[in-house]
Amino acid sequence: MIAAGCDVGSLTTKAVIFNNTRIISHALIRSSFDPAKSAGEVMAMALEGAKLKMDDIGFCVGTGYGRERIPFVHSSVSEIACHAKGAHYLLPSVRTIIDIGGQDCKATRLDAKGNIVKFMTNDKCASGTGRFLEVMAKLLGLELHELGELSAQSRQPITLAATCTAWAQAEVIVHLNTNTPKADLAAGINEAMAARVAILAKAVGLEKDVCMTGGVAKNIGVLQAMEKHLNVPIRRLRVDPQIIGALGAAVIAKEKMEARQCM
Amino acid sequence: MYVAGCDVGSLSAKAIIMRDGEVIASQVIFSKPDPAESASEVMGLALAQAGIRQADISYCVGTGYGRSSIPFAQSVESEITCHGKGAAWIMPEVHLVIDIGGQDAKAIRLDDNGNVVRFAYNDRCASGTGRFLEVMAAALGVEIQDMGAISNQAKNPVAISNQCVVFAETEIISLINAGKDKADIVSGLHRSLAHRVAALANGVELAHEVTMTGGVAKNLGMFTALEQALGLKITPMQKTDPQIIGALGAALLARQAVSKAA
Numbered sequence: 001m002i003a004a005g006c007d008v009g010s011l012t013t014k015a016v017i018f019n020n021t022r023i024i025s026h027a028l029i030r031s032s033f034d035p036a037k038s039a040g041e042v043m044a045m046a047l048e049g050a051k052l053k054m055d056d057i058g059f060c061v062g063t064g065y066g067r068e069r070i071p072f073v074h075s076s077v078s079e080i081a082c083h084a085k086g087a088h089y090l091l092p093s094v095r096t097i098i099d100i101g102g103q104d105c106k107a108t109r110l111d112a113k114g115n116i117v118k119f120m121t122n123d124k125c126a127s128g129t130g131r132f133l134e135v136m137a138k139l140l141g142l143e144l145h146e147l148g149e150l151s152a153q154s155r156q157p158i159t160l161a162a163t164c165t166a167w168a169q170a171e172v173i174v175h176l177n178t179n180t181p182k183a184d185l186a187a188g189i190n191e192a193m194a195a196r197v198a199i200l201a202k203a204v205g206l207e208k209d210v211c212m213t214g215g216v217a218k219n220i221g222v223l224q225a226m227e228k229h230l231n232v233p234i235r236r237l238r239v240d241p242q243i244i245g246a247l248g249a250a251v252i253a254k255e256k257m258e259a260r261q262c263m
Numbered sequence: 264m265y266v267a268g269c270d271v272g273s274l275s276a277k278a279i280i281m282r283d284g285e286v287i288a289s290q291v292i293f294s295k296p297d298p299a300e301s302a303s304e305v306m307g308l309a310l311a312q313a314g315i316r317q318a319d320i321s322y323c324v325g326t327g328y329g330r331s332s333i334p335f336a337q338s339v340e341s342e343i344t345c346h347g348k349g350a351a352w353i354m355p356e357v358h359l360v361i362d363i364g365g366q367d368a369k370a371i372r373l374d375d376n377g378n379v380v381r382f383a384y385n386d387r388c389a390s391g392t393g394r395f396l397e398v399m400a401a402a403l404g405v406e407i408q409d410m411g412a413i414s415n416q417a418k419n420p421v422a423i424s425n426q427c428v429v430f431a432e433t434e435i436i437s438l439i440n441a442g443k444d445k446a447d448i449v450s451g452l453h454r455s456l457a458h459r460v461a462a463l464a465n466g467v468e469l470a471h472e473v474t475m476t477g478g479v480a481k482n483l484g485m486f487t488a489l490e491q492a493l494g495l496k497i498t499p500m501q502k503t504d505p506q507i508i509g510a511l512g513a514a515l516l517a518r519q520a521v522s523k524a525a
């Protein structure tokens with residue numbers, strides 16, 4: 001009994017293929033302008049990895065910003081519900097999930113059974129979202145993943161006074177002109193990011209265990225800065241944090257299949 | 264007797280020289296990275312225009328974001344006070360001044376004597392400031408000073424859904440890719456900015472007459488968009504560059520300081 005989940009985000013599209021007990025395969029690509037095309041492409045990759053065909057999938061759930069445009073899904077579910085499901089599946093003790101996406105950020109609190117108690121979203125302001133890091137990485141001439149690695153080498157992280165991405169950009173340019181080491185800039189940028197996201201996490205009523213999902217969770221600089229701001233350890237997940245939404249969609253797909261069989 | 268006002272803003276620096284209550288020199292330059300250098304250069308130009316030397320200035324008041332770095336200013340005043348003062352001197356009937364600068368926006372409510380009663384201020388978020396138009400002009404590949412004229416050609420202004428400068432920039436790029444008319448986009452951008460500035464103005468309570476100061480006031484598209492967003496007429500600055508009002512207010516305060524001392 002094979003289930004699948006497909007998460008079409010603003011920046012990346014992910015697919016997970018799942019049987020009763022484990023992830024058989026997963027794939028991740030950069031999103032194109034056409035959500036249907038991105039979904040088709042990433043699902044084909046995941047199927048190839050699992051050596052399966054589309055017909056083998058009993059149920060597929062879509063999620064993410066482009067979820068209504070995925071042609072092959074049986075139903076679609078919000079990202080909040082999918083991240084909650086995916087994180088709770090991997091870590092049943094999780095109570096707070098901080099999901100930083102390409103152009104939004106969400107904090108979700110769960111009860112002991114994994115039901116959503118409360119959530120908060122920021123998708124109005126680029127600061128505190130993956131876009132902030134993207135803009136800064138570009139300014140520094142770095143790849144996104146290098147921001148995290150580099151910040152570990154920092155001796156004197158800079159402090160960014162502005163929250164607004166546009167103003168922070170101007171601040172970073174001044175530092176670049178005065179030859180501040182890039183590691184110190186990267187550390188200051190990660191710190192600013194964490195400070196902003198921590199506000200959302202606290203507002204949702206932070207409870208242990210805490211985990212982070214979404215692409216930014218791979219940035220160790222942001223992760224450690226978040227631990228400092230929240231004063232709790234952040235539990236590392238055993239799979240790529242970027243595919244948690246797709247995993248949650250696949251787990252929901254599996255549950256829907258089971259419910260159908262019971263009827 | 265000569266007095267002067269110098270306004271060092273984030274984008275431009277301005278200097279005004281007055282003699283016996285009359286403006287005899289007025290200069291605007293683009294700001295340099297060093298505020299002291301900007302101040303000296305623009306004041307140098309104003310002094311040359313007036314045909315006098317720095318030593319002839321009895322009193323100079325500094326204002327603007329770089330005000331504390333102006334080497335020749337005897338004292339400093341906030342931009343709020345200066346814009347209020349300057350606008351009320353030119354238009355005695357003015358009760359609300361909306362100033363959109365390069366990095367901030369202000370709504371200043373004045374009493375019958377031109378004193379500041381209340382003000383609202385945004386310098387936290389780039390959307391709602393001149394920077395919004397600057398970033399969008401670059402994305403559109405147009406000059407910021409041409410935006411007013413471009414928006415004049417608009418037939419169906421586009422609704423811009425994002426407030427954040429960063430997100431709106433992406434939106435503009437997709438609008439261009441979707442083949443939307445540039446004039447319609449620019450007009451939509453003006454409406455969008457006007458909407459946010461109007462929220463600021465509503466916060467300090469609207470009152471007649473309203474005027475606009477700052478560089479963005481020269482953009483006619485923005486001027487009409489703000490009138491629509493506020494639902495009332497804005498009186499333009501007659502014969503005076505709206506960009507120099509802060510420096511003018513500073514010069515007026517300098518004159519006040521001298522007459523008090525006398």
